[in-house]
Amino acid sequence: MKETLQKVNQPVRKKDAMNLLLGKPAYVDDITPQNCLVVKVLRSPHAHAMIEDIDVSDAQKVAGIEAIYTYHDVPQNRFTMAGQTYPEPSPYDRLILDQRVRFVGDAVAIVAGADEKSVDQAMKLIKVKYQVLEAVLDFHQAKDHPVLVHPEDNWKALCPVGADNQRNLCASEYNQDGDVDAVLASCDEVVERTYHTRANQQAMMETFRTYCEIDPFGRLHVISSTQIVFHVRRILAHALNISKSLIHVEKPRIGGGFGAKQTVVAEVYPAFVTWMTKKPSKMIYSRTECQIAGSPRHEMEITVKVGAMKDGTIRAIDVYTLSNTGAFGEHGPTTVGLSGHKSIPLYNNHLEAFRFAYDVVYTNVQAAGAYRGYGATQGIFAVESAVNELAARLGIDAVAIREKNMVQEGQVMSAYYNEMTKSCALNRCMEHAKKLFNWQDKSKVRVMPNGKVRAAGVAMAMQGSGISGVDVGSATIKLNDDGFYALSIGAADMGTGCDTILAQMAAECLECQVDDIIVFGADSDASPYDSGSYASSTTYVTGKAVEKACCQLKENICMIAAQMLECSNDDVEFDGKVVTCLSNHKQVTLHDIATQSMCGNTIATQVTVTHSSPVSPPPFMVGMVEIELDKETGQVDILDYVAVVDCGTVVNPNLARVQTEGGIVQGIGMALYENVQYNDKGAIAENSFMQYKIPTRLDIGKLRVEFESSYEETGPFGAKSIGEIVINTPSPAIAHAIYNATGVWLRDLPMTPEKIAMSLCEE
Amino acid sequence: MLDIKNYVRVQSLQEAYDLCQNRRNVIIGGMLWLKMQNRSVDTAIDLCDLGLNQIEDKGDEIHIGAMVTLRQLELDPLLNEYTHHALKESVKHIVGVQFRNLATIGGSLFGRYGFSDVLTMFLALDAYVELYHGGIVSIREFVEMRPSLDILVRIIVKKTPMQVVYLSQRNTQTDFPVLTCAISKMNQDYYCVIGARPLKATLLLDEKHLLDSSLSDESILAFADDIAQRVTLGSNLRGSADYRRHLTKVLIKRALWQLREEHNHGN
């Protein structure tokens, strides 16, 4: 099958490419009315406080002000904004507005008015009297701290994740396989190190934004930039305390998500305003709001112990992660799991024992959320760095130690829920990367005539493909007049191109052109149910649903044709254009079948299939980086970044390549300069693109991406995921290169020029 | 959010001067920094009709109108020939072309911003500013003056033969600098300017005459150490005072090496 692919594995143009490039209206603010209520949120200046008094009387008098809401006005049932399958592992710890504010930027009041000016003026006139409380700002001190972030009685955790609000614990767990301590004790070398990663921002170019109106049926119609239309419906129903049947959520084109829009960050505010006033309203987050009240990556501190023999055989890995979920628990209990479960299995080959324990703590800083990589990124930085440190101590080449210990196809991964790698080309990725990068020569440290040092680093990565046994993907495929097809999905294309790659799969099954498939999604009223686009699930889970649905539709097409040809159902063959009766060789075209299907027909020309996978096959990759380091200023220039990825069958080589390049560049930003610093009041300094620096095109060097495909039999056409894994290698690979250039290990991200230069001064 | 009640394109400097005596009125310059402020303005005063967007060769001097953009400076052949392209180097890292098409030299200098590459550069050029009311003052004096209700009309660069090198250290290519350093040599005197300290740029001279005899590796290092000891440095998001002190030495050393090299090549 693999050899005969026609539409899958082709560099098809994204269906929306030209319209997006030509600037046609496509996003929330382009396609919704300008003359609706403007919604803004007054935000707390304190990291932890109780609102003693809030007086909105003067603010309400401002001309144009429609409504101002405070904690007195909102439903009192707690919910979570995390876009996850119900019952959510994230605790129910939020109200739309709460009397207790828990971070600098927390919502204090919602203001809705005719225009931005009146709303801004009204916000200035709201008088709030705070009782300022001691804040928990250091996540090392949070667990069992006398100050509780969530002391309230109606806080609840729906799932057994080890949460305890009376201990500032959002989650806590411990698991192991084998006797880790005994194996470590019998190792020749044990490296124990602690690594620290920051609360990076997704920094998608389109900020959070949502438009709401009441539809002709009196329902709440929500148009939002979201990855998760069905979860938004449920979460809004919980937050507003109304029936889910009263809510309709759709997403237009999305200006980037990267996980940020897997949390219901902005939706509740305009939804509440419109539900209360019955008037259309819109909320557009400013960039500052995105930076201080968004849903960034969880800050983590990860302690790794790796035990090995002198020959480099890695026998045991022990990981403890302390994760900072901030003021609320969105994605807290789940992201942390990946820090161990998607790092330790990379070294499965000779692994005799592992232990993975974690605590996820509440603090009075911005709540974290989902960001591409989802905990794996943090864990892989730690474990990959520790393995590089181990290799250096043992005097073994960093590639060689990986070749010896990396997970192989057909192995059961004890640290990955005992799942077996049915498809794994990690060994081929390494071989390919080594050649492409010229590891043999470039791994040698070179001092250039200008005194700068060139050096190289390496890292591996894995991720999952959807959440096994949880994620649901569905596809509806329908035959229309003239023989074109409509594919409906509930997954969300956020620029990733899933509308296109799913159409490629449909075209492959239905043996037609990709242009013969129109794609619709996502809409909670009209789309078949889908968990949404996150956890690297869409290609793998929804893709399989598309494949199955198209196969079923083909059967129905054949049934209609068989009636027309007056032969039996198993006596016909469909080649995408015509159905042929095998015995009498009579033919009927798809065009005629489609026409016939609309007259006196009782066979469905629309099929919906729902798919879920009991496994989550990991994609794998290798990243190698060459840097040039200025030992005096500490500046690191990326010269060359080579990535070789095993995402199973590459559905669209162009889109997979650009996904990889984009993920690497985000990873470079995380590694080198994307920083989050708090002042002693808990306010974030990097509150804009002026202060939070993401890579420009001058900061990234040359990227080279190639693929080394395995074939994943449980995926559509052998495909696995690609969206998240690609962000995981830069931090450890660059840290490794910096060590090779300087002899200094940097274990605290970002690895700024100052950290490098000053650590060299100290020597 | 910036709130403006009136917008006036003044037709004379006097009109602008009269308007700006009211502290609630403001000259908008390139408007890039003003735009980010949360303030109310009665009248926004726009100088765009006054023909101040010209770079003029006046024989012994180059006159740069206050509304000349950073992009004009970057591309101007006369100024870049005179500064051996150091001027281009000083502005090319500032955000992007679109930004530099708006940001004006007048706005950059009048604000006396700590992060200013432009201020660092023009201090090293020993330039003069012409204030509408205050007349012509050296930029050295101007940088120390308290902000007044005056108008910066133009910048005057004397064509004193000189050498100049501009260097900066940034955490990303287009970020604000962690430190700026410009060193020039005019009439046998060295002008060393350190900016983004993060305080505004300051001019330091070779008070100990360390460079008088020659630009040897030893004298360069001694000079770099001397300046690094004398200059006041602080900490902000982009770097600590200690790192800046370290960078001060590195950038001065490199700037002087480059100056020496250019000299040896007869530039």
Add this chain to the structure above:
Amino acid sequence: MEIKINLNGKDIVSTIEPDTLLIDFLRQQGCLSVKRGCDTSNCGLCTVFQDDQPILSCSVLAARAAGHKIVTLEGMQKEAQGFAEFIADQGAEQCGFCNPGMMMNAMALLRENDDPSDEDILNYLAGNLCRCSGYEGQLRGIKNYIAYLKRSGKEDLS
């Protein structure tokens, strides 16, 4: 206040507030390609031409733009179409939100310099942020477009 402005080749008269930013004015005029990505003049999403120079429309008062010629991507559709094909062929548009600003600035570059080096391209577009693509696909597309222009230019001569 009332302004006269030449927008995408048409003279228009419009009433604005003194503090209306050009970006907001342009969106009110239906030029929805113009996007806001930051509030600090850092992202380049709002790039338009003022008198043929690329500028940030988020950082200019509409009042200041009065009397000038403003062109947005809506007014450049024909030129942009040919160029866009090359970006689309890389899949480098991704989410698309930064595309209009990048398209405008790349076309500005090619008006100033019809044979830019890689370094010229990267420097000129440094003020156009993109979080999806990693920039490499955009660079490939731009270079392919330039190569195409050169080829077709030669064909025109021959």
